[in-house]
Amino acid sequence: MAVPLLDVQDLRKYFPVRRGLLRRGHSWIKAVDGVTFAIGAGETLGLIGESGCGKTTTAKLILLQETPTAGSIRFEGQDVAGLRGPALLAYRRAVQVVFQDPYSSLSPRMRVGDIIAEPLEIQTNLSRQAIRARVQEVLELVGLQPEMARLFPHEFSGGQRQRIAIARALAANARLLVLDEPVSALDVSIRAQIINQLEHLQQTLGVSYLFIGHDLATVAHISHRIAVMYLGQIVESADSDALCTRPQHPYTRALFAAALPDHPDDTREALVITGEVPSALNPPSGCRFHPRCPYATSRCAEEAPPLKFIDTHHQVACHLF
């Protein structure tokens, strides 16, 4: 099998929490607790989960904003943990990010052209002219006019700003874009435009996406494969179609049950989960979902279910299967 572009193995990130004024011992928040996935070239992996389930921490780990507690991240077969100097810069060039809030991710005091040019200035030794030409090129690529490079971010709408953020991420020919809820802050009509633009860019440039979101419809639409996260762990992962038509894990099924139906008259399996997401500081024993799971048995409280293949591309972590 070919080496995937990004290969994440058993990734863990624990944050220490000190309690009390003088007490030495600390406990851990297990934000990401053994996550494994791979993204191939030109492929989109969707990562779904509630707030606080570790999606964004996973993204931070991939972007080297945090160092993992355990596990490995391999990019084209090479572990990124030990990267230094030019190799590190090459990785930074290959992996870029688009954040959720297009109002905070563009510096209010820089012109759009300078914002897009920044990665080029850092990562390449192109001449001023070449950089300017490239900036205009990527602006056109994301559906904006090249003349807009002279303007400031506050002169744009939210959707346009997000296009600018995408242009910046693609400026130095990134191979993998981490899209951290890129459309959650946008109007529904703009959302579709941006999603279509992203799909179009993927077809023309062959770039891979790690698409993080909590909106099922959006993630299902753009992703080839989807992984569902709950409390720092992946509970189900499958091809997008398979997951949408035949969700297996009770949590995934609850997510789909909670989403709005395509048509108001459609009837749905009424699977309502109760209670709050437990604290990652004190995760439940056994299967982390068992206190809220309608199908939980005594076994679920004692033994953590491993991810099992129930089909060639369909993995579920549940004792029911």
Next chain:
Amino acid sequence: MATTAPTARTALPPVVRGLRRGVQRVREVPLLAVMILAALVVVAVFAELLAPHDPTLPVRGARYFAPPFWMAGGSLETPLGTDFQGRDVLSRLIFGARVSLLVGLMGTLVAGSLGTAMGILSGYLGGWVDQVIMRLTDAWLALPSLVFAIFLATMVGPSMWNIIIILGLVYWTRYARVIRGEVLSLREREFVKLAEIAGASKLRVIRRHILPNVLNTTMVLASLTIGVVIIAEASLSFLGVGVPPPQPAWGLMLSEARPTLMAGQWWLTVFPGVCILLVVLATQLFGDWLRVRLDPQLRNL
């Protein structure tokens, strides 16, 4: 009246409306403060042209302790009177303006650059750098600033440039504190994160992203510090460790006039005192206005 007013306004030609808006904007500016500050700058820059006499030498033919011109014994030759050496008070005030402005601006510049640099380093680098700088700031703030300034001034000897550096060293801490707080929130902003993810060096992030975003705050703080620095300079000069005589400085003039205050030569103390009061008041008013104008979040500072 109330019903006709809106129609009358919309009927106005755009030129008039533009003018009105212009007038409104000017009204918001503290006019008094701007006028005083403008006068100070003009007087300081053109001191040689404006002063009728040499500020350091006695006026030829003038009496000692001549009163202002409107009092008996005063003359228009020395409109605000003369001091104990027969020097012209007006000329000394005019040249004193130069010292006050120079010390105020340069002292603020030294304090502002030092404090902003420390604040940025402390806030952005964090860790032990932050600890060291902040403990240093704490220690600095615990010292009474004027006593500290006197101590430094007596160590290095009095001169205007020494005073500038000393006052810069005394007043940098408040910049460091405020700017550090500002940087702590800035470095969590996504555009800073994006620069780091793109592989930008710390120096580049500071230069391109942090510094431009804290400059507003620095400017506001600076406008509020100028008055404090001017007062401090006057105090040091008054106490004899500031600008050395015979150079004219307002604080020095007060100090020299102190023995004669009870003797009735009030003009020697009142005029420099009024000058200090007006200039400090003007800088404070202007600083307040700038603060509200540039950053509403700083209002409760």
